[in-house]
Amino acid sequence: MPKIPRPGPLSRPAPPGERVNGGNGNGASPVDVAKDAGADTLGWIDERTGGSSFLTGMLYRKVPKGTNWFYTLGSATLFAFTFQALTGVFLAMYYTPSPTQAYGSITHLTNDVWMGEFVRGMHKWGATVMIVCIFLHMGRTFFFGAYKYPRELNWVIGVVLIILTLVMGLTGYLLPFDQRSYWATIVANNITGTGPVVGPYLADFLRAGPEIGATTLARFYAIHMLLVPGLIIALIGAHLYLVVKLGTTAPPWMKAARPKAAARKEEVG
Amino acid sequence: MADEGNDKQGAPKGLPSPDPAGYFEGESMNRRAAFTIGVQAIGGLAGAAIVLPAIGFAAAPLFEEEDQPWQAVGSTSDFTPDTYQAVVITAVEDIGETGKTTAFIRQGNPTITANQTKYPPETSDEYIAISTRCAHLGCPVNFVQAAGNFICPCHGGVYGFLGERIGGPPVRPLDRFQTRVVNGQVEVGNRFSVTNSLDPVRARDPGEFTGGVWEYLYPPRPSVPPPP
Numbered sequence: 001m002p003k004i005p006r007p008g009p010l011s012r013p014a015p016p017g018e019r020v021n022g023g024n025g026n027g028a029s030p031v032d033v034a035k036d037a038g039a040d041t042l043g044w045i046d047e048r049t050g051g052s053s054f055l056t057g058m059l060y061r062k063v064p065k066g067t068n069w070f071y072t073l074g075s076a077t078l079f080a081f082t083f084q085a086l087t088g089v090f091l092a093m094y095y096t097p098s099p100t101q102a103y104g105s106i107t108h109l110t111n112d113v114w115m116g117e118f119v120r121g122m123h124k125w126g127a128t129v130m131i132v133c134i135f136l137h138m139g140r141t142f143f144f145g146a147y148k149y150p151r152e153l154n155w156v157i158g159v160v161l162i163i164l165t166l167v168m169g170l171t172g173y174l175l176p177f178d179q180r181s182y183w184a185t186i187v188a189n190n191i192t193g194t195g196p197v198v199g200p201y202l203a204d205f206l207r208a209g210p211e212i213g214a215t216t217l218a219r220f221y222a223i224h225m226l227l228v229p230g231l232i233i234a235l236i237g238a239h240l241y242l243v244v245k246l247g248t249t250a251p252p253w254m255k256a257a258r259p260k261a262a263a264r265k266e267e268v269g
Numbered sequence: 270m271a272d273e274g275n276d277k278q279g280a281p282k283g284l285p286s287p288d289p290a291g292y293f294e295g296e297s298m299n300r301r302a303a304f305t306i307g308v309q310a311i312g313g314l315a316g317a318a319i320v321l322p323a324i325g326f327a328a329a330p331l332f333e334e335e336d337q338p339w340q341a342v343g344s345t346s347d348f349t350p351d352t353y354q355a356v357v358i359t360a361v362e363d364i365g366e367t368g369k370t371t372a373f374i375r376q377g378n379p380t381i382t383a384n385q386t387k388y389p390p391e392t393s394d395e396y397i398a399i400s401t402r403c404a405h406l407g408c409p410v411n412f413v414q415a416a417g418n419f420i421c422p423c424h425g426g427v428y429g430f431l432g433e434r435i436g437g438p439p440v441r442p443l444d445r446f447q448t449r450v451v452n453g454q455v456e457v458g459n460r461f462s463v464t465n466s467l468d469p470v471r472a473r474d475p476g477e478f479t480g481g482v483w484e485y486l487y488p489p490r491p492s493v494p495p496p497p
Contacts, residue, residue, distance in 0.1 A: 194476035
């Protein structure tokens with residue numbers, strides 16, 4: 001495996017005038033300066049951010065024995081989300097969230113825009129991939145018992161992320177504004193309305209009034225591309241922070257290194 | 270808190286310790302606490318000044334008046350008491366086809382309601398306009414002539430000739446629209462919901478029960494016009 005070039009530990013730079021190599025390149029040949037340009041740039045950033053120690057800590061952290069492919073499902077979900085965000089930005093460049101123009105803009109971007117069908121297909125199927133991945137990830141966490149102390153909070157954050165992902169699915173479904181979107185959203189809105197006392201108000205809030213109207217689509221669009229993605233990004237940050245901070249668990253079939261009695265004694269003490 | 274500042278640099282030992290920083294004699298709150306509370310209050314006000322209008326902005330459509338203008342749907346001779354005619358009406362203005370909805374209209378039929386006491390009697394000079402919005406989850410029901418029933422394609426809700434629920438998941442009869450006759454033209458107005466005995470109540474969304482205690486568990490929107 002090739003050695004990854006990364007800057008060494010922090011050191012105070014030599015005072016000006018004492019520098020031999022680097023710095024302003026005093027005494028170094030242009031070739032040497034060019035060779036070191038990459039490391040110099042990284043070093044310049046690292047000196048000012050301390051980022052390399054953070055990255056080293058995160059990327060070279062210890063993982064338990066027995067870590068396997070099931071542990072990649074969270075990363076797969078993150079990748080799917082990143083892909084959704086990217087393709088979504090490009091779809092937003094052509095989409096018009098107006099009841100009279102939404103369907104037309106979707107057919108335009110699908111049929112006329114170069115690669116539009118591909119980008120839209122990626123977003124559409126990527127949504128399914130993300131839902132599948134996130135539930136497999138949840139199942140892995142559950143069946144491996146990885147939600148237990150001290151990782152309960154990360155489980156809670158994960159459940160909120162699943163709900164937000166489903167909200168993305170619900171709000172995104174209306175955007176093509178064809179017959180299927182329209183009636184599916186009517187049904188979803190009315191299911192919201194069946195909750196006693198607060199349900200009718202929640203449904204009104206989602207619909208922006210008594211009927212699906214001019215502002216419903218814009219409202220779903222804003223929730224789909226501004227509100228929920230922001231929440232998801234923030235919660236993914238917290239989720240990853242806790243993963244790095246607490247570490248991952250070994251799969252349940254890995255035997256404990258010490259006899260059980262000793263481990264229990266240690267817990268009690 | 271009172272001892273704060275006793276270990277201040279420069280306070281000579283053996284002498285009375287100077288007052289804590291920021292205190293005047295007899296003060297109940299020091300500068301730092303006052304500033305903390307003040308800054309938090311100002312920050313809270315500034316936050317509320319932005320957040321509260323934003324929430325009101327998002328929730329405003331709940332309180333908009335929603336009186337439907339009367340729409341003419343055909344002359345009185347177009348409608349018979351024995352079957353329904355489908356007419357397209359506009360539920361939401363200015364959004365094209367999306368704002369259209371269908372209503373089924375017939376003339377009042379005194380013979381159907383004559384020999385029973387459950388439903389209010391009809392007269393032949395009134396017109397009945399039934400909304401196609403299924404009372405289950407809002408799919409469009411269709412009047413099936415052969416069966417004489419309204420049938421919903423989504424989850425199998427079935428309604429009788431009067432719009433009363435006779436099967437499937439719906440929780441109440443089909444909604445209706447107010448009707449009137451002006452210059453020989455039948456006009457359709459505001460939507461209203463009905464209870465299981467077809468008594469008019471204020472319009473509810475699909476999936477919400479009507480009548481009895483349900484009227485309180487599923488409150489109508491504040492701006493919904495009263496039933497006829």
